[in-house]
Amino acid sequence: MSFPTQMKDNHTALLLVFMSLLISLVNIENYLLTAVDAKSNVYIIHMGKKQREDAKLLKKTHHEVLAKVLGSKEESARAMVYSYKHGFSGFAAKMTESQAQKISELPGVALVIPNELYKVQTTRSWDYLQLSSRYQTHFLQKSKLGEDVIIGLFDTGIWPESEAFSDKAGSSVADRSYNGLGVGTVRGGATQARIAMYKVCWSVFGGGLCAGADILKAFDVSVRDGVEVVSVSIAADVPSYPEADQRNAIAVGAFHAVAKGVAVVCAAGNSGPSPQTVQNTSPWILTVGASSDDRSFPTRVKLGNNWTIAGQAMFTGSDTGFIKLAYPEVSDLKYPCDCKSLTEEDTWAKKTVVLCFTTAFREGSVEESASSIRKAGALGLIVAENPTRSLYVCDDDFPCVQVSYDIGMKILYYIRSSRSPKVRISPTKTHDGRPVSTKLAYFSSRGPSYVAPGVLKPDIAAPGVNILSAVSPSDPKANSAFAFMSGTSMAAPHVSGIVALLKSLHPDWSPAAIKSAIVTTAWNTDPSGELIFAEGEPMKLADPFDFGGGIVNFNRAADPGLVYDMGTEDYLHYLCAMGYNNSAISQLREHPTSCPTKRPSVLDLNLPSITIPSLTKPTKLTRTVRNVGHANSSYKAVVKPPQGIRISVRPRLLTFNATNNTISFTVAVSSTHRVTTGYYFGSLTWTDGVHTVNSPISVRTEIPILS
Structure with a gap:
């Protein structure tokens, strides 16, 4: 997670909910069963309006309904996955399609739907947003840094042993980096808030998958736990179900949570830059797109003709010295050779830095090519592409340097005109502040909403590119306690932290009033006053379908003047x-x-x-x-x-x-x-x-x- 908000352990009444709880909603064996057993699946049963408020009686009723179809209390207990008792009345259970049909015909059952799957979509960003010790504003002090506000996180989980969650480091963790890059103080935006972690996603089938039954249970339990802000770094594939469709677990769960006064913040999705790709578009949700901040990672590339350029990379190995540089030439009759066509069988690349061109951003594609070409003996990769601030994370001692197409063409001209082309790549450095400009991330999903074009989405944008985040040792890519991550799943927690601060300042504000304050006070330029561009093909000035109201600005949102409220x-x-x-x-x-x-x-x-x-x-x-x-x-x-x-x-x-x-x-x-x-x-x-x-x-x- 990219939201290392601290917890304090001096309030025992609230600690029942937090990190020690770490709800593992559906166990992995049951989850996998729903995907591989053709005879049995998980179904979600909606019972309609709660006839009683007593949670124990509701649970008993749910088991009785299930037993009518399965034949016994024992079978009901084995099949029951969840009982929903707080946000709405219902349950999730394993059953066959015919059993699901039978239960849908029982009196008192409003709807039966199959379980649906969803996908999972820092040291500088808080300085960039002017929310750090350097910017001790009146409103930040008055908010008490979100003291005792409970933030519920729906995601893949957290690593409680991480120092980002340790009180031994106070409200921040100083001098942390990714192998020397991005050195600074890791902290959250609302450092005195509390975290309730709801694990709704699992690393299965080659990615992070999240089941609708789990998401609904997380919303249900979070209402019981007194959560005031829910942060959801999850989105469905396009197209998703309409918000009134019970199969849309995020929209339905959020509707009930917002009705209870809980603010729900969701990632916009990572399907940009195409229009009408934004997800989580319900008007009761605060939908967050991803921007870059003002940090870059310049990497010096010097050619054998003494021409020096600054690419972007996360190369923390040693200076390569001058080594051979090559480009995979192909016949005009063959398909153009781009980065994704590189393989470990390309033995010509041995002891060589390879230049390649790529025409489309796809997460993991260049990393896969780099891994393959390294197995062939290559010593580095220079990737020419449409400019984007999202960097490839290759092995630390293997440089993957990104340059623009025009720079790539100049390097190619040098290769083709030199008898023995060579290149020298120096370790990456970190640069903060000007002249680095803010951009809307290439991957950030864009509006207008295909569900409701008359409702502006996304609502807001926040930093979500190259965010230094605490990682679990179980992460296969982790070789330190922190790593750089990108995605709207990094942006949403930034806004969740700011919502927690606003909740602390204005406890009587509704979720809609908080959203209004955030949207109407956002930066339309970056914090230095420069216009914001949106990465894409081509790059263009950002508009409301890229970033909603703009870049989130807590210090103005704390005192918005007027709000547009809803219930x-x-x-x-x-x-x-x-x-x-x-x-x-x-x-x-x-x-x-x-x-x-x-x-x-x-x-x-x-x-x-x-x-x-x-x-x-x-x-x-x-x-x-x-x-x-x-x-x-x-x-x-x-x-x-x-x-x-x-x-x-x-x-x-x-x-x-x-x-x-x-x-x-x-x-x-x-x-x-x-x-x-x-x-x-x-x-x-x-x-x-x-x-x-x-x-x-x-x-x-x-x-x-x-x-």
């Missing part, structure tokens, strides 16, 4: 607006629910953003803000309309006082475009001269062809 009733209106039927919504809510006759509009959901995926005619939408700043204050609207879009706000001045802290306003939107367009972006900002409450606007004009 369960708002989310029910959203589900009705999405067209889900009453039965599906009732099953999710576990209470009979009927949508209004006139279908509401998704555009009126009280989000801290405005997204119109199909503007076919002039449209009006409504938002409501609550003043959480000085009681007597006035806010003026500042509109930056998207290109070709007219926007008017009424009223343009919001005046609050001690008896009136909530005001609604309308936004009228129309287009001057005469053709169907892509998305254009703008913003609506409310300001009182001290606070700036910024809502990103995304609008796509659509001119119907058929009337």
